Amino acid sequence: MPVSTRSTRRTRRAIGATLTVALAATLAACAGGSGPTEIRFHLSKPEAIPYFRELISEYNSSQDDVRVVFDTSSNLQAGFxxxxxxxxxxxxxxxxxxxxxxxxALSDLSDMPEADRILPEVQDLVDQYxxxxxxxxxxxxxxxxxSVIYNQEIFEQQGLEVPQTWDELKAVCDQLLDAGITPFYATFKDPWTVGQGWFDYTVGGSVDVAGFFEELNExxxxxxxxxxxxxxxTLAEPVERMTELTSAYVNPDAASRAYGDGNLAFA
Incomplete structure (x- = not known):
């Protein structure tokens, strides 16, 4: 997702694109001095570090005009x-x-050819922010x-149907517990997985979120x-349901398990 930043000394053009929702980036208009123009590339996705480290190395080796410095540790807000x-x-x-x-703080990217290729319905999702x-x-x-990912083999072995309602979900969880199977793998060591996972699913599944904020604004x-x-x-009941799920139906070591642990365990 192209994005750009402005500072008191110079205006920078941003090019962005998100991995999960969109990628945001900024392309500098740095110039002057001898030698290649230096551009600092910031990455916030640790799982993508090996790929981009190799990509940047290939790019730097391919030409002498620009040198990209790979940055995976700086704080974005502090930089602004x-x-x-x-x-x-x-x-x-x-x-x-x-x-x-x-x-x-971000520059206009509407003149980029990529801007004409974005589907209107996708741009509408971005504009919600x-x-x-x-x-x-x-x-x-x-x-x-x-989406919610479930183990089809376990469901078949236990004779379970994919739940469609809150009561059906609880019934499935109770049956799994009775069979000695933990219904959900939680990763509370990374707190963002609560807000971006449990909260989003319970609230988003119960509330028209966009309509809710429109009414709040009115x-x-x-x-x-x-x-x-x-x-x-409006959010009390979904949050109570989230709390019930995370207290009764998750792995006992959830507080010490991180996002990567959850992916590996499920795999």
Whole structure:
């Protein structure tokens, strides 16, 4: 997803694309001095480090005009605050990136040929985060589809059907527990897997999230805990269900298991 940043000393053009939702990046207009132009490439996806390390090495070896410096450790927000964001970045397009976009910190990429290839329905998903008047600051490179993965072999062995309702889900979980099988593998050592996983699934499966925020915006400063639409009244039941699942149906070592552990265990 192309994105670009602006600083007090120079304006940088961003090119972005997210791995999970969209990739965000910035292409610097650095110039001057002798030798190749140096571009700092920031990557936020640790699982992609080996691939991009090799790709950057091949690119640097192929020409002498640009030298890409691979950066996997700097803090994106700190870079913006210092007026020194990365020149190019492969980043998840999430609420962190949206803050920079809605404040006009990213440049307009609408003149790039890639902008004409984005499907309108995909661009609509990106625009749910944030937009800036008159600019197309994000070009989604790939989009993640949310889904629940289950072990078909276990379901067949236990005679289980894929649940379609909350009550059916609980019944399946109880039957798995009775058979000595842990229903869900949780990875709470990485807290983001709660917000991006458990919370998203329980709330997204019960609430029209886009409509919810539209109603909140209509209420404006009149919204409160007793409003017909509020975080307290609208999200309480899904969050309670999430809490029930994560307390009764997960692996006992969930607090010490990380995202990578979960992938390996399921595989």
């Amino acid at each position: 605050l210092r007026g020194n964001p990365p020149d190019l970045g492969l980043l998840n397009y999430n609420m962190e990136m949206a803050r920079f976009m809605e404040r006009g 944030a937009t800036y008047p008159g600019r197309t600051s994000v070009l989604p490179y790939s989009v993640m589809a949310a 209420l404006g400063t009149d919204v409160g805990p007793d409003s017909e639409v509020s975080f307290a009244t």
